[in-house]
Amino acid sequence: MAAGASQEARRQERLLREQWEAARRQVRWSGAGGEGERRVLAQLLVLTARGWRLLVGRAGSGDGVLVGPGGVFVVRVEDRAGEGGPPDEGAGGLLAATKVAESAVASLGMSPVAVQPVMVLAGQSLDRALGRIRLLGEQQVGPVLLAQPRRLRAESVRAIADHLERVLPGCEGLVLEQGAAPDTTRQASPDGLFDLDGLREAALEGARRAPIEQWMTFLHPDQVALVRRNWSGPARISGPAGTGKTVVALHRAAHLARRTTGRILYVTFANNLPRVQSTFLRTMAPAVADRVDFRSLHSWAQEFLQERGVPVRLNGDKAETAFSLAWKNLGRGSRLVQIDPGPAYWREEIDYVIKGRGLTRFEEYAVVVRKRRKAGLHRTQRQSVWELYEEYEARRRERGVHDFNDVLSLALGEVSRETEDRGGPPYAAVVVDEVQDLTLVGVRLLHALVGDAPNGLLLVGDGQQTVYPGGFRLTDAGIDIRGDRGQVLRTNYRNSRQILDAALAVVADDAFEDIDGEPTPGRRDVDLTYHDGNVVRVAEPTADAHDRELVGALKALPDGALADTALLCASKWALGHYQRLLARAEIPVCQLEQYDGNPVDAVKLGTYRRAKGLEFKNVFLPRYDAESAVGTPGTDTARERAELRRSQLFVAMTRARDLLWLGSVADPPAR
Numbered sequence: 001m002a003a004g005a006s007q008e009a010r011r012q013e014r015l016l017r018e019q020w021e022a023a024r025r026q027v028r029w030s031g032a033g034g035e036g037e038r039r040v041l042a043q044l045l046v047l048t049a050r051g052w053r054l055l056v057g058r059a060g061s062g063d064g065v066l067v068g069p070g071g072v073f074v075v076r077v078e079d080r081a082g083e084g085g086p087p088d089e090g091a092g093g094l095l096a097a098t099k100v101a102e103s104a105v106a107s108l109g110m111s112p113v114a115v116q117p118v119m120v121l122a123g124q125s126l127d128r129a130l131g132r133i134r135l136l137g138e139q140q141v142g143p144v145l146l147a148q149p150r151r152l153r154a155e156s157v158r159a160i161a162d163h164l165e166r167v168l169p170g171c172e173g174l175v176l177e178q179g180a181a182p183d184t185t186r187q188a189s190p191d192g193l194f195d196l197d198g199l200r201e202a203a204l205e206g207a208r209r210a211p212i213e214q215w216m217t218f219l220h221p222d223q224v225a226l227v228r229r230n231w232s233g234p235a236r237i238s239g240p241a242g243t244g245k246t247v248v249a250l251h252r253a254a255h256l257a258r259r260t261t262g263r264i265l266y267v268t269f270a271n272n273l274p275r276v277q278s279t280f281l282r283t284m285a286p287a288v289a290d291r292v293d294f295r296s297l298h299s300w301a302q303e304f305l306q307e308r309g310v311p312v313r314l315n316g317d318k319a320e321t322a323f324s325l326a327w328k329n330l331g332r333g334s335r336l337v338q339i340d341p342g343p344a345y346w347r348e349e350i351d352y353v354i355k356g357r358g359l360t361r362f363e364e365y366a367v368v369v370r371k372r373r374k375a376g377l378h379r380t381q382r383q384s385v386w387e388l389y390e391e392y393e394a395r396r397r398e399r400g401v402h403d404f405n406d407v408l409s410l411a412l413g414e415v416s417r418e419t420e421d422r423g424g425p426p427y428a429a430v431v432v433d434e435v436q437d438l439t440l441v442g443v444r445l446l447h448a449l450v451g452d453a454p455n456g457l458l459l460v461g462d463g464q465q466t467v468y469p470g471g472f473r474l475t476d477a478g479i480d481i482r483g484d485r486g487q488v489l490r491t492n493y494r495n496s497r498q499i500l501d502a503a504l505a506v507v508a509d510d511a512f513e514d515i516d517g518e519p520t521p522g523r524r525d526v527d528l529t530y531h532d533g534n535v536v537r538v539a540e541p542t543a544d545a546h547d548r549e550l551v552g553a554l555k556a557l558p559d560g561a562l563a564d565t566a567l568l569c570a571s572k573w574a575l576g577h578y579q580r581l582l583a584r585a586e587i588p589v590c591q592l593e594q595y596d597g598n599p600v601d602a603v604k605l606g607t608y609r610r611a612k613g614l615e616f617k618n619v620f621l622p623r624y625d626a627e628s629a630v631g632t633p634g635t636d637t638a639r640e641r642a643e644l645r646r647s648q649l650f651v652a653m654t655r656a657r658d659l660l661w662l663g664s665v666a667d668p669p670a671r
């Protein structure tokens with residue numbers, strides 16, 4: 001240990017010893033409770049000399065509340081020296097008191113996840129969970145509270161404690177009386193159960209730990225109301241980019257985990273998001289982090305089928321070969337090539353319209369409304385698509401493999417059977433983030449897991465950020481969102497006006513229909529919070545000059561800024577190019593696919609799609625306006641692809657909080 005550090009440790013130890021002596025004298029004098037209770041109270045009083053506020057019932061009984069840098073803790077002390085098991089009787093009262101405290105701080109915008117029930121067992125040594133209650137021994141309570149990461153600043157501690165003192169009935173503040181300070185020349189010998197070393201270490205650790213982000217504790221009171229709401233059936237939260245949908249969904253998942261004993265499933269389509277979101281939840285509500293399963297839909301479905309013994313042979317390459325053969329046999333000679341000569345459009349038709357919607361009969365396909373598909377198909381053309389589909393299925397089966405859609409259909413069949421057999425849903429609640437990315441079968445599957453149970457299904461997303469072809473309405477999935485079960489968030493907390501305006505300009509003419517069937521204009525009204533930020537546009541005559549500018553701009557960022565910087569590309573090809581460029585320039589890179597939400601001092605590199613749901617202080621979009629091959633110009637399918645590409649660009653642009661760098665290569669000047 002460095003000399004400075006050990007001096008600080010000695011100073012802390014001396015201070016703690018003095019504070020403990022003073023607290024012991026104070027509680028002895030107050031005559032509160034039994035001896036064990038008095039020792040715990042003395043320890044809590046020590047915290048009041050370290051930035052915490054303690055509120056107790058006026059009669060000296062009931063549950064106390066501690067408010068400090070680590071959050072709000074509703075505390076019940078049980079004097080159980082020598083008695084074994086946990087005091088179940090006290091738990092109900094403590095949870096009720098916690099609910100009261102949660103309601104009281106909700107009006108201040110404090111999320112329920114920041115209010116935690118703690119039961120302290122005097123005379124015992126333990127640290128474990130009893131449902132959502134943290135059970136702590138006398139020796140553990142001080143160190144555990146002091147070591148919490150910092151959630152509240154001093155002024156918030158003051159405001160919250162003052163508020164609670166005003167609104168909680170019969171409650172008053174108790175502080176360590178400085179006048180009761182002991183004779184410091186005497187070497188005090190703390191009681192056996194007072195862990196001086198533990199407290200000292202915890203105080204140092206608490207000071208060392210980085211504070212957790214504000215949004216993990218405070219939301220807008222309207223958002224807190226959504227987090228705590230009781231919904232009688234499936235619910236939906238929508239809203240434009242950056243309006244806090246994911247933030248509300250995460251707090252909601254934590255809140256539900258504390259309210260129920262079952263497990264919570266939190267699903268997205270993308271593979272990388274669950275890792276990031278799980279990291280966030282672990283930081284903001286560690287006590288319930290293990291009760292929430294963060295999964296991508298397909299990985300969850302595969303694992304689920306495996307556990308149930310349903311054979312799955314997912315093989316993307318062999319499925320691709322099956323399609324290529326089907327196209328060769330039936331597609332490329334058919335009337336479909338007049339609509340779009342490329343096989344990709346027809347593969348999408350099978351993936352997103354036919355299999356994605358779970359259609360199994362031609363008559364269903366013949367009449368289906370093909371959402372977001374711009375090329376109209378009459379009956380004979382649909383017949384050709386259906387023949388292609390059947391040929392593909394035959395080739396796929398021949399190879400004995402499944403594609404991604406099969407995995408979801410199999411899981412849906414299994415869940416429906418299982419829910420009937422077992423008579424109960426496997427999850428207490430399912431939260432779906434970025435729901436617009438899912439297929440209809442995917443949404444049906446998740447709905448089947450919880451049905452229409454109260455507080456069971458929460459769908460979160462924004463149709464404007466659709467980055468895959470096709471679409472569906474919730475009513476197609478048999479999901480009925482009524483009245484206040486459909487909520488819209490409207491305040492953007494992420495982007496500056498310049499950045500949001502630049503992004504909205506891209507999709508201004510692309511009106512869309514959201515999954516609730518609501519027609520919505522491309523340029524939407526969004527309230528902005530005051531926030532500075534810049535759009536930097538760089539147009540260079542050549543690709544080389546463009547890349548030099550990009551590297552220069554990245555290198556000019558201040559020290560440590562790379563940790564909050566992303567470079568996003570429209571295609572995998574471009575990704576490879578920029579990866580090599582950054583490697584040559586010796587700029588550290590972290591692939592978005594590997595990113596888990598923990599800070600790493602490297603540029604996050606990924607495709608527009610991979611950046612879904614994430615945000616960064618600085619976002620670089622090189623060659624952002626480069627035209628990709630979008631089929632025969634002027635055709636419906638080309639228009640559809642161009643619109644999808646604009647949605648993807650919109651998603652990429654709205655990831656930027658403070659700086660959006662847009663690079664392009666201008667046409668060389670005419671000679």
Ligand SMILES: Nc1ncnc2c1ncn2[C@@H]1O[C@H](COP(=O)(O)OP(=O)(O)OP(=O)(O)O)[C@@H](O)[C@H]1O
Nearest residue numbers: 215219220240241242243244245246247493494613
């Ligand atoms: N009440 C709030 N006060 C301050 N910041 C907030 C609040 N709510 C959300 N934020 C911040 O807003 C930003 C966007 O939040 P979030 O990612 O949840 O939005 P979103 O609607 O899911 O976005 P997108 O659809 O674009 O992925 C985050 O930085 C979050 O911390």
